Amino acid sequence: MTDVTETPPLSDTEPATSHQPMTHFKSFAESTAEDWAIIGPQLANTQALVADKVIEQLRYLKHDHGGFPVDRLEHSLQTATRAERDGRDDDYVVCALLHDIGDNFAPYNHPDIAAAIVKTRVSEANHWMVQHHGIFQGEYFWHHIGLDRDTHLQFVDSPYYDYTREFCAKYDQTAFDSDYKSNPLEHYEPLLQEFFAPK
Ligand SMILES: [Fe+2]
Numbered sequence: 001m002t003d004v005t006e007t008p009p010l011s012d013t014e015p016a017t018s019h020q021p022m023t024h025f026k027s028f029a030e031s032t033a034e035d036w037a038i039i040g041p042q043l044a045n046t047q048a049l050v051a052d053k054v055i056e057q058l059r060y061l062k063h064d065h066g067g068f069p070v071d072r073l074e075h076s077l078q079t080a081t082r083a084e085r086d087g088r089d090d091d092y093v094v095c096a097l098l099h100d101i102g103d104n105f106a107p108y109n110h111p112d113i114a115a116a117i118v119k120t121r122v123s124e125a126n127h128w129m130v131q132h133h134g135i136f137q138g139e140y141f142w143h144h145i146g147l148d149r150d151t152h153l154q155f156v157d158s159p160y161y162d163y164t165r166e167f168c169a170k171y172d173q174t175a176f177d178s179d180y181k182s183n184p185l186e187h188y189e190p191l192l193q194e195f196f197a198p199k
């Protein structure tokens, strides 16, 4: 017998929040406290879908290599795998896995995308590392494209300077090896579900 309290599975075309109560104002200016009492709790429903959206976006990175020796998903997995095998904790590994997730949303400022996604869930050090990794990664190639590879030096007084430089040195700039055996995305899915679960 079907458990009537169970939330029915969603179809591809059904909005994820279709079973939740809705408000009916036409502008924020006319919304009421009662409206916001309906909306507020539903933020957790949206948060519950974040891990699936993140995994979907990571899968999409498989389809883009941008000229690099490995596709963008493999680079992400390889960065995370290298960090995990080096004994880094779960938050750090998630940051490593997601650091380039914005590559095809904002190619010229992609660190901002990942930094925003992890911001409320990681330490200030990990957030700073993700947000600034692009400039630190520049140490390894910017001199080839007419940029200053020492741009990272502007942050030398930051408490997170060495931490971020180490991330690029050990895990990010090394993660383009097509012979490396990275963990599959499925290995990280439970970790992502736990990381993004509503609190
Ligand atoms: Fe990057």
Ligand SMILES: [Fe+2]
Binding pocket: 075, 079, 099, 100, 172
């Ligand atoms: Fe990267």
